[in-house]
Amino acid sequence: MGTVNAVTQPKETLEGLGNLMIPSPFPGGGFSIDATFGTNSMGAKMNAVNSLVNSADNLANGSGFERGTVIGEIAGSFVAAKGLNYSSKALGGFVEGNKTTNVFRVFGGDAKAKGFSWTPDNPNSVPDFREAAGLPSGGASGATNTGQFVIEGTVKNKNIMKKKMADPLDGKAGNGVREYIIDPNNVEIKRVSGANPTF
Structure with missing residues (x-):
């Protein structure tokens, strides 16, 4: 008008x-x-x-x-x-936020597929992943992640809620892999496979 x-x-x-x-x-x-x-x-x-x-x-x-x-x-x-600089920053942030990152989730037992803990580190490339990731192992947490399955997917960077190193748990050291907190509904699943041996 x-x-x-x-x-x-x-x-x-x-x-x-x-x-x-x-x-x-x-x-x-x-x-x-x-x-x-x-x-x-x-x-x-x-x-x-x-x-x-x-x-x-x-x-x-x-x-x-x-x-x-x-x-x-x-x-x-x-x-x-x-300002061109302002516009470039805004565009750069938009592009970066919509880029995708490969993420993995090891699960089984008490740990269900649709959880919020993911890692960009391929579990198959991490020696003693259970120790490095601080997986629940039936100790004080009262839960056990049997590590029988692995989900591989992608997530847009803007949907990663938090990034940190894996916390220690149930006597497992943690701090050996990166942990991303992600709403599982924002992960595009690419593959689900069984782990043999389990993690």
Whole structure:
């Protein structure tokens, strides 16, 4: 609707954008348009002013196509003012969060398949995995992970709730493999296999 108004009512649109440039009455100054777009930088203010000045002629007197283009130019000024570094960081975080990591879960007995303890370390490559992972072994924990089965899957990095070294338990040293706390519903299962010998 805003774009339609810009094309059909250029004078009113320009006046409306200009009104947004009124200095803020709040302590610290700044412009309302700057706050609206989530910035508080002089760069945003100056880019907004420059966009309005450079685009005024097209907005007021240009063709419908030129008037519509002005809206994109003004919006673009705020993306630029927000900062390429800011945008790159946001994009980088999004990409990293959606990357996947291979994870494994050893289970059996009291330890069910759908548990929250996973590891990115392949159990088959870890000598004495039970000791390294601190698997429940019938001691003070009152539970036993028989280590009969292994799940292999993938999880998006953003769904890893916590990363730490495996805790010691039931006389097992732990601290030998990395432990990731993950909601099992966020793991895409690739394979489930039996362990022989058991872990």
